[in-house]
Amino acid sequence: MPRDVNRELLELAEFHGEELEKIYPQWKYTADRMGLSDEDIAFAVDHYIPDNWEVQYKGIRMMIGAYLRETIDVVATPKMKEDGVKIVYGILPAIATNYTAIKHAGGDKVFVGFPDLLLVNVMNSFFHEAAPYFYRAEAEGFTYGCRHCPLNKMRFAAFSSGLIAAPDIIWSWGFNCDEGPKTDEMIKCLIGQDWNYVVSRIPHDTEFGIIDDEIEDRVKYLADMMKLGAQQVSDAIGIKVTDEAMAAAVKANNKYSFKIGQLVNMCCNADPAPLGGDALTMMQQPITLPFNTGFKYMEEALDVLIKEMRAAIKEGRGIVPKGAPKVGFYNVPFCIPWVGKMFRDNGVIISFSHVLTASKKQLSPSKYEDSWMQAAEMWLRMSIGQNLGSELEGIIEKIEMNHPDAMIMGFFDFDRWLGSHHKMLAKLLEDRMGIPSYYIEADFWDDRDYSPEALRTRIESVCQILKMKKGIVE
Amino acid sequence: MARSKKIYDKQKIFEISSRIVNEEGVAALSVRHLAGELKVSSMTLYNYVENINEIKKEIVLDGMNRLYHRVYQALDANQETVRQKSAAELCMLILREIYLFAEDYQGSFELMFGKDSLEFRQDAEMRPLYGLFWKLLKKTCPCEEMEDDYQKGCVLVECVMCSLILEHLQNKQSYPQAAYEEYLGFLVRKLFG
Numbered sequence: 001m002p003r004d005v006n007r008e009l010l011e012l013a014e015f016h017g018e019e020l021e022k023i024y025p026q027w028k029y030t031a032d033r034m035g036l037s038d039e040d041i042a043f044a045v046d047h048y049i050p051d052n053w054e055v056q057y058k059g060i061r062m063m064i065g066a067y068l069r070e071t072i073d074v075v076a077t078p079k080m081k082e083d084g085v086k087i088v089y090g091i092l093p094a095i096a097t098n099y100t101a102i103k104h105a106g107g108d109k110v111f112v113g114f115p116d117l118l119l120v121n122v123m124n125s126f127f128h129e130a131a132p133y134f135y136r137a138e139a140e141g142f143t144y145g146c147r148h149c150p151l152n153k154m155r156f157a158a159f160s161s162g163l164i165a166a167p168d169i170i171w172s173w174g175f176n177c178d179e180g181p182k183t184d185e186m187i188k189c190l191i192g193q194d195w196n197y198v199v200s201r202i203p204h205d206t207e208f209g210i211i212d213d214e215i216e217d218r219v220k221y222l223a224d225m226m227k228l229g230a231q232q233v234s235d236a237i238g239i240k241v242t243d244e245a246m247a248a249a250v251k252a253n254n255k256y257s258f259k260i261g262q263l264v265n266m267c268c269n270a271d272p273a274p275l276g277g278d279a280l281t282m283m284q285q286p287i288t289l290p291f292n293t294g295f296k297y298m299e300e301a302l303d304v305l306i307k308e309m310r311a312a313i314k315e316g317r318g319i320v321p322k323g324a325p326k327v328g329f330y331n332v333p334f335c336i337p338w339v340g341k342m343f344r345d346n347g348v349i350i351s352f353s354h355v356l357t358a359s360k361k362q363l364s365p366s367k368y369e370d371s372w373m374q375a376a377e378m379w380l381r382m383s384i385g386q387n388l389g390s391e392l393e394g395i396i397e398k399i400e401m402n403h404p405d406a407m408i409m410g411f412f413d414f415d416r417w418l419g420s421h422h423k424m425l426a427k428l429l430e431d432r433m434g435i436p437s438y439y440i441e442a443d444f445w446d447d448r449d450y451s452p453e454a455l456r457t458r459i460e461s462v463c464q465i466l467k468m469k470k471g472i473v474e
Numbered sequence: 475m476a477r478s479k480k481i482y483d484k485q486k487i488f489e490i491s492s493r494i495v496n497e498e499g500v501a502a503l504s505v506r507h508l509a510g511e512l513k514v515s516s517m518t519l520y521n522y523v524e525n526i527n528e529i530k531k532e533i534v535l536d537g538m539n540r541l542y543h544r545v546y547q548a549l550d551a552n553q554e555t556v557r558q559k560s561a562a563e564l565c566m567l568i569l570r571e572i573y574l575f576a577e578d579y580q581g582s583f584e585l586m587f588g589k590d591s592l593e594f595r596q597d598a599e600m601r602p603l604y605g606l607f608w609k610l611l612k613k614t615c616p617c618e619e620m621e622d623d624y625q626k627g628c629v630l631v632e633c634v635m636c637s638l639i640l641e642h643l644q645n646k647q648s649y650p651q652a653a654y655e656e657y658l659g660f661l662v663r664k665l666f667g
Contacts (some may be wrong), residue, residue, distance in 0.1 A: 423598035441599055454485060460543070462602075468610055469613070
């Protein structure tokens with residue numbers, strides 16, 4: 001009897017019984033639309049997923065299931081649109097609160113998501129198959145060597161192949177990426193479809209020593225930008241984003257953030273480490289990657305994983321030997337999960353991602369009553385809303401909380417200022433804390449151009465230094 | 475048009491470059507020579523690497539990795555020395571491994587610690603890989619007040635080490651292993667003994 005690899009994948013992702021039968025045809029359709037062959041899925045089930053993800057834990061398998069569910073929804077957007085569902089997309093960093101508020105307001109009448117990030121993420125993290133989309137975008141005009149963000153390439157390819165629906169509106173944030181709107185303009189010209197666009201920005205004009213979230217005017221400015229953006233979304237889709245919807249979104253976000261904070265702190269301070277930073281970062285991602293399914297399935301996975309981690313720590317079980325050095329990352333390249341494996345193979349564990357790990361301040365209650373002010377304050381407390389000086393203080397706090405033996409910056413060489421930002425942070429951290437901080441030149445989303453051997457060389461060097469230091473210390 | 479197929483992967487370019495540097499010397503490394511070895515045009519090569527400095531950087535990174543591997547193995551095989559945390563002993567052990575590495579990979583060593591290294595030491599990726607002595611000896615320092623002296627000592631040891639090995643490799647002055655260890659042993663005892 002021939003293998004049914006799709007069924008095996010869904011079972012691995014903790015779909016069983018009636019639920020499995022219900023989701024099976026939807027997934028088959030999704031896999032087919034995404035160009036995933038049975039061979040690709042067999043490779044994922046037999047090798048790529050078990051090699052790179054800690055699937056011995058049910059919580060991790062459920063997390064994979066949550067990402068697959070979301071992918072099914074994203075690929076169903078053309079059908080949703082035909083059925084009259086309004087489509088709202090976000091662009092990095094699509095902090096979930098605003099999109100969750102839209103979802104709270106619109107329910108099944110609206111789809112919210114960040115398709116390019118989700119698709120790159122799922123295709124590369126679980127199948128190692130995002131490359132055909134990048135090649136497609138390049139064949140239609142994106143320059144190969146120009147280090148465009150692969151998220152824009154994916155968005156272009158996903159539109160041009162008809163994988164995702166044209167949105168009613170895209171809500172973009174100029175926190176990290178200034179290339180998104182221009183890319184969308186290009187897509188619209190090439191594909192001949194039109195949609196509304198709203199770009200919300202913060203000034204990015206503060207200096208070292210100024211803490212944005214403590215200045216009420218700045219919080220108010222961002223809250224007003226959010227309201228303005230939400231109003232434009234409401235005008236485009238005919239669904240009003242109420243104060244109550246925003247309050248519900250903030251509450252859901254805070255609940256998830258608190259739980260994920262617990263998990264990260266627990267895993268980073270355990271010896272031996274029971275879980276790697278890739279998995280932790282994937283669990284953290286719904287904070288900046290709005291899911292149309294909301295936090296529901298990820299939170300279920302998170303609850304199970306927290307229990308499993310408590311048990312593993314109690315029993316002294318880990319995925320690396322006790323005493324193995326730990327490295328923190330600016331942002332763990334979870335779309336290239338073999339990087340984390342390379343560290344593990346060299347006896348070092350990736351412990352946490354700075355960007356997605358909440359600081360104490362992020363987890364502390366807001367001083368505002370108004371939910372828009374609360375959301376704005378939350379954004380400004382996140383590293384991506386801060387200036388370099390505030391962010392540095394945040395990293396230092398997280399290093400003191402999570403005790404890595406070194407920090408790794410890099411993997412964002414494509415993204416204009418973010419590349420230099422990482423280099424500066426590495427130096428500042430070493431100067432301030434004396435903690436070894438390394439910089440690795442590589443791409444977060446796209447590993448086509450990597451020489452695995454060149455990357456291995458860098459990772460092995462870092463791991464050997466850390467093991468030598470640790471050996472001498474102990 | 476997009477490049478859908480690679481003629482060579484970058485790794486092959488780096489491997490051949492490393493062979494040229496270590497067999498024929500650093501001066502022999504040029505895009506033209508490399509393109510000839512790969513049987514492609516110089517322009518084709520530039521599709522894969524930005525310039526000759528990118529290649530040199532990879533040779534240095536590879537050299538650092540080999541060197542660290544060697545030092546790591548040596549420390550692992552000398553657990554007693556590691557346990558004693560004697561800065562002088564550890565320093566001599568590392569110096570010995572570096573000398574042996576330099577004999578095996580002369581070209582790589584010249585790139586890593588010769589005049590080109592000034593540029594590499596400023597590179598964000600490479601900077602943290604330099605200064606191995608201080609990285610490893612910091613924890614052997616008896617007290618915080620002496621850390622500054624130890625750090626300066628580490629810089630001196632690295633300078634003298636580089637100077638002796640480079641003179642030896644470039645045939646300016648012969649320093650067989652015993653002589654090298656004698657000179658550096660003297661310095662290390664003065665600094666950390």
